[in-house]
Every structure is written in C-alpha cells, then in structure tokens.
Amino acid sequence: MDIILKYFPDLTELQISQFNKLEELYKEWNAQINVISRKDIDELYLRHVLHSLGIAKVQPFLPDSNILDIGTGGGFPGIPLAILFPKANFYLADSIGKKIKVVNEVATALGLKNVKADHIRAEKVKGEFDFIVSRAVTNMDDFVKWTRKKIAKKKNHELKNGILYLKGGDLTEELVSFPNATLYDLTNYFEEEFFETKKVVHIPLKKR
Numbered sequence: 001m002d003i004i005l006k007y008f009p010d011l012t013e014l015q016i017s018q019f020n021k022l023e024e025l026y027k028e029w030n031a032q033i034n035v036i037s038r039k040d041i042d043e044l045y046l047r048h049v050l051h052s053l054g055i056a057k058v059q060p061f062l063p064d065s066n067i068l069d070i071g072t073g074g075g076f077p078g079i080p081l082a083i084l085f086p087k088a089n090f091y092l093a094d095s096i097g098k099k100i101k102v103v104n105e106v107a108t109a110l111g112l113k114n115v116k117a118d119h120i121r122a123e124k125v126k127g128e129f130d131f132i133v134s135r136a137v138t139n140m141d142d143f144v145k146w147t148r149k150k151i152a153k154k155k156n157h158e159l160k161n162g163i164l165y166l167k168g169g170d171l172t173e174e175l176v177s178f179p180n181a182t183l184y185d186l187t188n189y190f191e192e193e194f195f196e197t198k199k200v201v202h203i204p205l206k207k208r
Ligand SMILES: C[S@@+](CC[C@H](N)C(=O)[O-])C[C@H]1O[C@@H](n2cnc3c(N)ncnc32)[C@H](O)[C@@H]1O
Pocket: 070, 071, 072, 073, 074, 075, 076, 077, 093, 094, 095, 096, 099, 120, 121, 122, 123, 134, 135, 136, 137
C-alpha cells in the first residue's frame, strides 16, 4: 500500500482505507474465484493497483465523466481508478459472470457508488464513454472494432476521447494500423522495474 502513497500522496482518508482494504478482499475472493494469478496476489499493489493507476498519470478523469472498462476481470484497471476518481462514473464489463460477481462484491465492500458492473460481452455494451480503458484482453484491431461506436462526441479532457489501454512489450507490429496512437511509457511516472516495458496506449476514436 505504501507504493500507492508514494505516487499518489494526496489521497483522502477514505481513499487510503479503500486501497488498504483491497488486499484482504482480493485474497478472500481469489481463494474462491480465481481473478488474479496466485503469484501476483502477493504483489497486488504493484502489479495490479499501481499498474491500473498508470492510466491516471496519463489522463486524470473529470467529475461526471463516463469510463468503460472492457474485460475488467476482477476489476482492473476499473476498481483502482474508481477509488481514485470517485466523481467519475465507471462501467466495468466482463463476459464471465463469476468475475463480475467478485467485482460487485469488492465494489460493495468498499462502498463505491460510482461503479456499475455487468456480465456482458464487449460487443453488446451500450452507451457512450469519454474513455474506454482496458488491460490484457485482446489485440488492438479487435478492441477498436468492439469500441469505436461507444465514444462520446464531446471532448472534456485534455486528451481526445478514445482508448487508454495498458500494454507491455514491443507494440510496433500491433499498432501498425494505428498511426494516431500515442504511447506513454510508465517509466516516466514509476521507477519500479516492473514498469520497464509497460505503456499506456492512447488511441483517439471518433464515433462513425
Ligand atoms: C486476462 S483477463 C484480464 C482481466 C483484467 N483486465 C486484468 O488486467 O486483470 C481478460 C478478461 O477479458 C475478458 N474478455 C475477453 N473477451 C471479452 C469480451 N469480448 N467481452 C468482455 N470481456 C471479455 C475475459 O473474460 C477476462 O476476464
């Protein structure tokens, strides 16, 4: 948990207590429904919570903004972002019902009023969002196909509305058909070795 305060020193007491509770909640739920790999659970705050919050360093979310997390699994990156931005609305979607059960249990235990979680396939999600966030779900070609009609027209943030995807490794080939993609190295914000090849990929999308 110290690692979260290291990079986000202005958290409120409520946010600190919510982040603190994540460890126990995920340990408890992960024992029943596997949402985080066993080896990763000991590094929950680094590999899952702080990694998710990398998106916040690239683009903080404004009050009343609408954010969709596709393939959220146990709630990443959606849950840590919802704690950090309690005035933004988060819609967390996954095609596996038992993962959404964990997300709902965690959100309820934390008292997060800004999280709605649904057992739904990405392709079926309705609504318009300022940003669509994600991690470890699919390749960018498919992801853009799933999401391009779900972007709100009105731009309120510094970055253009679109995708903010947490990716790692060499993305040259995967992003060849997205010349408008911008890559933000997480090493610009976080010094831990884990982030060495990790990036936030921003792709502006227009509804059409
Ligand atoms: C590797 S997990 C990643 C989970 C989470 N984003 C994380 O980083 O911890 C991929 C998740 O994407 C979900 N998923 C895959 N295809 C999907 C689709 N078409 N619609 C919704 N969820 C999908 C899977 O059910 C799974 O929970």
